[in-house]
Ligand SMILES: *[C@@H]1O[C@H](CO)[C@@H](O)[C@H](O)[C@H]1NC(C)=O
Ligand SMILES: *[C@@H]1O[C@H](CO)[C@@H](O)[C@H](O)[C@H]1NC(C)=O
Ligand SMILES: *[C@@H]1O[C@H](CO)[C@@H](O)[C@H](O)[C@H]1NC(C)=O
Ligand SMILES: *[C@@H]1O[C@H](CO)[C@@H](O)[C@H](O)[C@H]1NC(C)=O
């Protein structure tokens with residue numbers, strides 16, 4: 138170990154233990170055209186989130202007749218295709234073959250109210266066609282999951298609150314599988330693709346052969362294996378359960394093998410992460426997410442996981458306010474906002490809840506400017522003016538480059554790595570040739586600067602693009618590690 142490393146470890150050993158969360162629900166510029174609930178969303182795996190039907194307030198006819206498209210890259214919502222019936226509460230799903238299904242729901246204008254239809258929607262020509270019927274079953278606020286391009290499973294929800302059946306898209310046939318041992322008031326499901334099991338849960342679980350039975354305590358969940366048609370009752374540890382008549386919005390992250398549950402419980406500004414290996418639930422604080430106030434439950438939002446951006450998108454939804462004394466509903470607010478939670482940011486935060494005690498010296502790479510101009514410098518550590526994570530040390534006229542560990546930045550005032558909110562990390566054009574420069578603050582992913590004769594101009598990458606430090610231009614987040 139050279140003298141730098143010893144010096145370094147001593148310097149960095151004084152970190153304060155501190156925990157903080159950097160999970161944020163970023164509000165998008167794009168908004169739903171009006172306050173919207175009771176819709177269903179489905180993602181095409183690329184840039185489009187389609188929003189099927191929905192309504193503002195309950196028996197309000199407007200807004201139910203269209204399929205809307207939210208473009209992730211342009212951050213805009215457009216009215217995309219005519220969706221002839223007035224449908225709410227059905228289920229939309231993307232078929233990997235490039236089209237969408239919409240199942241069931243509630244058709245306000247129809248005499249029988251429940252819709253039995255299965256629609257196919259082709260974005261390529263905007264056509265919506267009836268392709269089958271769900272009869273004799275119903276799908277309404279159901280818990281559903283898709284295991285492959287042809288097979289979708291439903292727990293019928295409010296319509297058929299104990300029944301599990303499947304739909305085969307190739308043969309357009311419905312098959313009753315079994316009755317579940319539990320019925321829920323509102324249902325939802327998470328599917329673990331690797332473990333090949335679904336977790337079906339919801340509010341007010343009761344023994345399903347006795348609808349008058351008291352609510353089962355401890356939030357029981359049905360674990361169902363569709364390939365073996367086997368089921369068992371499981372419990373997620375640390376799961377608060379879904380509040381009566383509220384509905385959670387789930388998404389699965391296949392790569393990390395976890396599910397996220399957005400809303401449906403008195404969330405206090407959190408979302409839940411279910412680890413499919415352990416069935417343990419972590420509650421993750423998310424700044425700015427609806428439902429942070431005690432006594433409010435955020436529910437019925439549309440949620441989509443976008444793997445290529447590592448983001449959870451959250452659209453619309455309903456905020457229900459309870460009187461914390463009487464537990465009665467006091468008011469409901471329908472939302473029109475679209476948010477996303479960047480899981481990459483959060484992942485860093487999770488890793489760094491414990492302050493590190495040592496930093497790792499690094500060999501400089503092309504993305505870390507080599508700043509060690511030590512010839513005329515006194516022994517000691519110096520900040521890298523172009524990248525606040527980096528610093529260099531001088532000893533007897535010779536230099537070495539270092540990077541602060543995890544999300545820490547080099548604090549020029551204290552001459553040690555420190556938490557970002559305690560470090561001033563600002564760009565300056567002083568002593569810089571004219572040109573384009575990356576933001577020295579590594580947490581600022583979409584800003585960059587131009588220097589012209591020592592004068593600074595700030596820029597922001599458009600839409601969802603981020604600044605690519607190696608290419609000195611805006612680029613798709615997919616290609617940039619930020
Ligand atoms: C739209 O495109 C799909 C798939 O290409 C096709 O099956 C369907 O018939 C088309 N519908 C209309 C109305 O053209
Ligand atoms: C209800 O179902 C449970 C198992 O799911 C069974 O043990 C119980 O006997 C049933 N009760 C009645 C009244 O059928
Ligand atoms: C989808 O899964 C079902 C049930 O396991 C199976 O019968 C079917 O062959 C699968 N289809 C495809 C296309 O993989
Ligand atoms: C989060 O989890 C902790 C312990 O695991 C628990 O005490 C707390 O009540 C939870 N908060 C919410 C909002 O669920």
Ligand SMILES: *[C@@H]1O[C@H](CO)[C@@H](O)[C@H](O)[C@H]1NC(C)=O
Pocket residue numbers: 405406422
């Ligand atoms: C709600 O969140 C705050 C801030 O994260 C925390 O201090 C408090 O203990 C939480 N309350 C409950 C009931 O979980």
Ligand SMILES: *[C@@H]1O[C@H](CO)[C@@H](O)[C@H](O)[C@H]1NC(C)=O
Pocket residue numbers: 393394395412413414415
């Ligand atoms: C889930 O739990 C397993 C077993 O403890 C662990 O190895 C894995 O890292 C956890 N997954 C996540 C995403 O935290």
Ligand SMILES: *[C@@H]1O[C@H](CO)[C@@H](O)[C@H](O)[C@H]1NC(C)=O
Pocket residue numbers: 460461462463
């Ligand atoms: C909650 O209900 C109680 C009893 O009806 C009432 O006195 C109180 O004002 C209510 N709280 C709020 C915040 O409205």
Ligand SMILES: *[C@@H]1O[C@H](CO)[C@@H](O)[C@H](O)[C@H]1NC(C)=O
Pocket residue numbers: 431432461462
């Ligand atoms: C939230 O309200 C519940 C119900 O009145 C109460 O028991 C709890 O202490 C409150 N939590 C906070 C953090 O205020």
Ligand SMILES: *[C@@H]1O[C@H](CO)[C@@H](O)[C@H](O)[C@H]1NC(C)=O
Pocket residue numbers: 561562563
């Ligand atoms: C650094 O930037 C922040 C935010 O733009 C600004 O408030 C602050 O005054 C700047 N500090 C210095 C020393 O330039």
